[in-house]
Amino acid sequence: MVSFAFTEEQREFQQTLQDFSRKRLLPGYRDRAASAEFPFDVLRQLGELGVLGIGLPEEYGGTGAEDPITLGLATETLAYGDVNLASAPIQIGLIGSQLVHATEEIRQNYLPAMIEGRKTVAIALTEPGSGSDAAAMTAVARPVDGGWQLTGEKTAISWACNASAALIYARDPGSTRAAGVSCYLVPLDAERVKVHHMPGMGCLPLGWGSIHLDDVFVPESHLVGEQGKGFQAVMSHFDFSRAAIGLMCLGAAQASMDEAIGYATDRHAFGKPIADYQGVSFQLAEHATYLEAARWMCYRALWLREENEPHTALASMSKWWPPVVAKNAIESAMRIHGNLGYSTEFPLQQRYRDVMAYLVADGTAEIQKKIIAKDVFERRGIVS
Ligand SMILES: Cc1cc2nc3c(=O)[nH]c(=O)nc-3n(C[C@H](O)[C@H](O)[C@H](O)COP(=O)(O)OP(=O)(O)OC[C@H]3O[C@@H](n4cnc5c(N)ncnc54)[C@H](O)[C@@H]3O)c2cc1C
Known part of the structure; x- marks a missing residue:
């Protein structure tokens, strides 16, 4: 039997992060995004929420064993409010997982401070x-x-x-x-x-x-x-961070979609809400479909990671496609907002620019497709 349910604990965590993301992160997103100043004050709040130590050793303040699904859930939920800060749990997870193999002095020096949001590496x-x-x-x-x-x-x-x-x-x-x-x-x-x-x-x-x-x-x-052995060590962790990046982009896209749904309901043209025109509502329906498909693909990659099953190809699929799905959904939300979608007074254009980074960062679509193609041929017994 297949189950797509999160655990009770994950649902509660998601709820806490959802409140924080919508009430605390979203209102300041545009201002923070316009500044090259790193918001350590907010990072520390993420530390207090227990978001920065997911899957890192308890002795340094982390949650313990690797926990890919919870990490995905955290970054997706936070990205609704601020896609830039939502990258912190992924980045700290990626770097922390390397640092656990450093000397005790280095671990003591960096891991607790990173997990509390006081230092970045x-x-x-x-x-x-x-x-x-x-x-x-x-x-x-x-x-x-x-x-x-x-x-x-x-x-x-x-x-x-x-x-x-x-x-x-x-x-x-x-x-x-x-x-x-x-x-x-x-x-x-x-x-x-x-x-x-x-x-x-x-x-x-x-x-x-x-x-x-x-x-x-x-x-x-x-x-x-x-x-x-440094190269192999970091590459194996990318299988994990890539699916989380996909979810992060989708979280930002979901916020944009929700804004577009609200706007389409309120905005009138030719005597009725623009949501009544299929030219608008079908865009939303299509992006909702893509977001749903992309989201579960990412969670499946993370679930395979948790189950210790091969997941490299699925992680690469989760890295190239969901950021594209997210970018397209945000673009559509911008167009549904008409001139306001182009305005810097709304967060849409900012999300668009922030999400675009992940079409390149952590490996471009072409590199992910190279990995997927290798898997596709290997499954047929053909080694390329
Ligand atoms: C916002 C952002 C944050 C980043 N953060 C980090 C970071 O923290 N640490 C870090 O180390 N790096 C980071 N990067 C760098 C990122 O990982 C690289 O930019 C990325 O891997 C691509 O490398 P490149 O820019 O040199 O492009 P290139 O490798 O020169 O590629 C140029 C183009 O050629 C294509 N291409 C290359 N090889 C092939 C091929 N075999 N088949 C088909 N197409 C190919 C690529 O897909 C791309 O379109 C970041 C990048 C961005 C944009």
């Missing part, structure tokens, strides 16, 4: 010369007495401008592709590290930027996970 894989092909990175970690010296440039990094530290992926000299890539925790105020803000069309508060490392000394104690 960035994750830096992308370089000017390698994004989709992340294994082509050239940042290098040269062994020296007591540690390594890191040189390279990371670009398009979320949280670069507000983070205390970054997980920097760099390779052993002479190594190629994924082999020989390790993960290092680098405090961003360390000597010879420079951070530059990068202007984006949305996601401003996320502090998008580049990180330059010019022979930066990193002590042995700052290696995160096994040396040479």
